[in-house]
Amino acid sequence: MVSEDAQVYVISVAAELAGMHPQTLRQYDRLGLVQPGRTRGRGRRYSLRDIATLREVQRLSQEEGVNLAGIKRILELESEVERLTRQVEYLRAFAEPGRRVFTAHPSGDVVAMGRGQRRRGTPDGAAPAEDPRAVGARGAIVLWRPGAR
Numbered sequence: 383m384v385s386e387d388a389q390v391y392v393i394s395v396a397a398e399l400a401g402m403h404p405q406t407l408r409q410y411d412r413l414g415l416v417q418p419g420r421t422r423g424r425g426r427r428y429s430l431r432d433i434a435t436l437r438e439v440q441r442l443s444q445e446e447g448v449n450l451a452g453i454k455r456i457l458e459l460e461s462e463v464e465r466l467t468r469q470v471e472y473l474r475a476f477a478e479p480g481r482r483v484f485t486a487h488p489s490g491d492v493v494a495m496g497r498g499q500r501r502r503g504t505p506d507g508a509a510p511a512e513d514p515r516a517v518g519a520r521g522a523i524v525l526w527r528p529g530a531r
């Protein structure tokens with residue numbers, strides 16, 4: 383099976399799969415709506431993802447009446463949403479149950495804490511004022527990642 387990102391389709395095949403004229407694909411490339419790969423001879427090579435984008439451009443233009451500048455902005459925003467979603471998923475992996483959370487104890491030791499817990503001292507979580515080794519007004523909670531430096 384061909385990967386969704388494999389750039390294997392020449393412009394004539396991509397145009398046929400997208401239901402467009404090859405000149406339309408060239409224009410969309412110039413406008414930056416789709417960025418196909420290039421061969422050594424500068425020939426365009428489209429992926430299945432590129433073809434899906436071309437179909438979406440056509441749908442937005444014909445069915446929704448969005449102009450090409452608007453379509454370009456929509457595609458940029460969708461790309462940004464996808465990137466941010468991947469980043470959130472990556473960061474969530476570090477905060478899921480089973481991950482260890484650590485805090486600095488007034489003695490200077492690092493101790494494991496349950497998720498959502500703060501070091502006890504005063505009612506607001508601050509270290510007792512009489513402890514000369516306490517640093518700052520609140521205990522620091524640190525997210526630890528094995529192997530990270």
